Amino acid sequence: MSVEIDHSGKVALVTGSGAGIGREIACWMAQAGASVAVNDVRGDTAKQTVALIADEGGTAKAFVADLRDDAAIDQLVADAETWGGRLDIAVNNVGMMAGRSPTRFVDMDGAFWRDLVDQNLILTALCARAEALVMMEQGGGVIINVSSGETTRPSPMMSSYAAAKAAINHLTWSMAVELGPHNIRVNAIAPGTTPTELIREAFPADHYEAIVAATPLRRETLPEELGRLSVYLASDLARCTTGQLILADAGAFLSRTRPPNLGQDASEEAP
Numbered sequence: 001m002s003v004e005i006d007h008s009g010k011v012a013l014v015t016g017s018g019a020g021i022g023r024e025i026a027c028w029m030a031q032a033g034a035s036v037a038v039n040d041v042r043g044d045t046a047k048q049t050v051a052l053i054a055d056e057g058g059t060a061k062a063f064v065a066d067l068r069d070d071a072a073i074d075q076l077v078a079d080a081e082t083w084g085g086r087l088d089i090a091v092n093n094v095g096m097m098a099g100r101s102p103t104r105f106v107d108m109d110g111a112f113w114r115d116l117v118d119q120n121l122i123l124t125a126l127c128a129r130a131e132a133l134v135m136m137e138q139g140g141g142v143i144i145n146v147s148s149g150e151t152t153r154p155s156p157m158m159s160s161y162a163a164a165k166a167a168i169n170h171l172t173w174s175m176a177v178e179l180g181p182h183n184i185r186v187n188a189i190a191p192g193t194t195p196t197e198l199i200r201e202a203f204p205a206d207h208y209e210a211i212v213a214a215t216p217l218r219r220e221t222l223p224e225e226l227g228r229l230s231v232y233l234a235s236d237l238a239r240c241t242t243g244q245l246i247l248a249d250a251g252a253f254l255s256r257t258r259p260p261n262l263g264q265d266a267s268e269e270a271p
């Protein structure tokens with residue numbers, strides 16, 4: 001006996017899938033048979049993802065939209081549904097440190113906080129809202145919100161990002177409760193340290209290596225591992241799972257070894 005996941009005939013939307021984790025999620029959804037709406041603010045990279053999927057015999061289309069614009073979110077979901085005829089799977093992957101480096105709590109002003117909350121929590125909530133409206137109408141679906149391992153084991157210098165992502169965990173619970181009766185499952189995935197542009201920009205190489213060395217598995221999370229996890233969560237194998245935060249963090253959550261503090265005076269470190 002073998003177990004297979006087949007998303008043939010389904011339509012998936014993956015936000016921010018022109019690069020990094022989102023690209024791998026899009027490619028894995030396509031490999032599992034789904035038609036994939038590839039969203040990104042960058043047209044060139046979105047088209048590259050579509051080409052990667054087409055090269056493997058999959059079906060995808062690029063939808064260029066900057067999701068910092070509320071109206072663009074509603075338009076994206078409407079366009080994806082029109083293209084695919086339905087929307088079965090939605091992965092809300094856009095989120096970031098807003099192009100900002102890790103920063104001390106005491107150095108974050110209101111604009112910094114608003115930017116982080118906007119680009120993580122609010123953007124995710126508005127995407128999920130638009131997706132849920134389509135899924136309610138068609139009788140069900142699966143939503144996956146991308147959170148972060150930072151929400152379970154916070155590091156110094158990341159408080160606004162971690163708090164905004166932690167709010168996504170709670171949003172996922174609330175959505176699961178409200179949308180469950182509509183046959184919509186909602187889960188969150190939490191990547192550990194994953195080598196993407198976002199991370200390369202944020203951390204010096206030696207800091208990155210120290211974070212990885214502090215995990216029980218002594219490894220980083222690969223973008224494709226979030227792809228595999230998302231394909232599983234979207235499948236019937238996970239049909240009784242909703243409202244969960246699933247970690248793919250090499251066990252960082254359990255580690256007793258703290259990663260080094262970045263740019264923080266040693267005297268400020270916790271004992």
Ligand SMILES: NC(=O)c1ccc[n+]([C@@H]2O[C@H](COP(=O)([O-])OP(=O)(O)OC[C@H]3O[C@@H](n4cnc5c(N)ncnc54)[C@H](O)[C@@H]3O)[C@@H](O)[C@H]2O)c1
Nearest residue numbers: 016018019020021040041066067095148193194196197198
């Ligand atoms: N890389 C990690 O270690 C890590 C760890 C935990 C959580 N995450 C989360 O995973 C998600 C993906 O991260 P990543 O490392 O792949 O990032 P990335 O920066 O490599 O890729 C993000 C993609 O989203 C696109 N994008 C950014 N803003 C957008 C917008 N407003 N509208 C549309 N597209 C937009 C970018 O153009 C890019 O293609 C994020 O939510 C991030 O917070 C990443």
